[in-house]
Amino acid sequence: MHDDFAANLRLLCSYYPSIADVCRRLSINRAQFNRYLSGRYRPRNVALRQICTFFGVKEDELAMPHETFQTLVQAGRKAAEQVPAGEPAWPAALWTRGSEGMERYLGRYFEYYRSMAQPGKLLRTLVCLESRGDGIVYQRTERLQPRPGGRPCHNRYEGVALKLAERIFLIDHETINGHELTQTILFPSFQSRVSRLSGLKLGVADNSERMPCCVRVVYERLDAQMTLRQALSQCGLLAAEDPALDPQLLEAVHNDISPGEHHFRARFL
CATH class of the missing domain: 1.10.260.40 (lambda repressor-like DNA-binding domains)
Structure with a gap:
């Protein structure tokens, strides 16, 4: 009991x-x-x-x-x-305003980006967005490769998501060791059904170098029938040019700069 x-x-x-x-x-x-x-x-x-x-x-x-x-x-x-009535602290006001229009984005996603800690590899993580109170929160889970004979271990990030002026902002912190914050900015979807979102992620390489990095990122919405266990089992490091992945997705997370670009920019899918 x-x-x-x-x-x-x-x-x-x-x-x-x-x-x-x-x-x-x-x-x-x-x-x-x-x-x-x-x-x-x-x-x-x-x-x-x-x-x-x-x-x-x-x-x-x-x-x-x-x-x-x-x-x-x-x-x-x-x-x-x-908190005085009519005078909310600005984070509370932003939290409420940023949840407007976010209902259609709730659910689970695979997140894809080039690994900051292991160059040449592609990282697939699981992101779960849900409504809580007046705002939107999420959990992001990284499944790390096990040592020989060991079991996979995980990094977990918890954060908030806000939609402001036609951009989706996600800010989270690592909850197990407490050693990282990350920020992701995504383009919203203008299609009737949300399938993929693209943008940029800013974070720190999870190794001794702890190098600040910026990478292109893609969120791919999961079928509602896929269980949490099934989704987590597919997360981890992948070959940078995994033939099982959609070439359009691989192109979207390629971290190149086109001639004439003066900044590292996000790109629409």
Whole structure:
């Protein structure tokens, strides 16, 4: 039994219209989520991280004694409510305005770009955009190659996405080691169905050099039927000219500068 965990989870759910609404936002089966709420089961690692990211809490906080956790949550909500009415802090105002028109972009994507740490390789990561409160958040997961005989390890980034003046801005931070911020700017899609988005990514090479780099990037929307496990299994380093990939995609992430260009520029697909 996990009484404190279940009580804490029920408290967080109480700030939403219904349990069904929470399950829909989390994409978690209602019957399975009810088992967590009853204390009969505790979520496994992937589901637990998903729940913590959604509610904005840490795993160890969710396991606190219920009275302690309740005080923590109430203190956080009280601080949020102290912003004067009609005078929101500019990040809050930007957060709300930047979510307008973002509904059509929610979902999962493969992200492709030339690896900053391993030149000559192409990196495929998984990005999940979802609505939270009045804004849009996302998680980006890098699947790193295992050592011989080992298992793959992951880097996870959490961030916010905003659409401002016909550009999509994504800013995130690395959550495991806390050693990187990245920014991505994408062109929106002007087609009826969002399939691919292109733009630029600015970050730091994940090696001892830690060289700031800018690369072209493509987001490819995934079929809703693909499971999270299936998507993650396809992430990792690829050959720079992988014949299994669409030549148009490979061309879109090629980091060249055309004659007459004075800056490294994004390109439409």
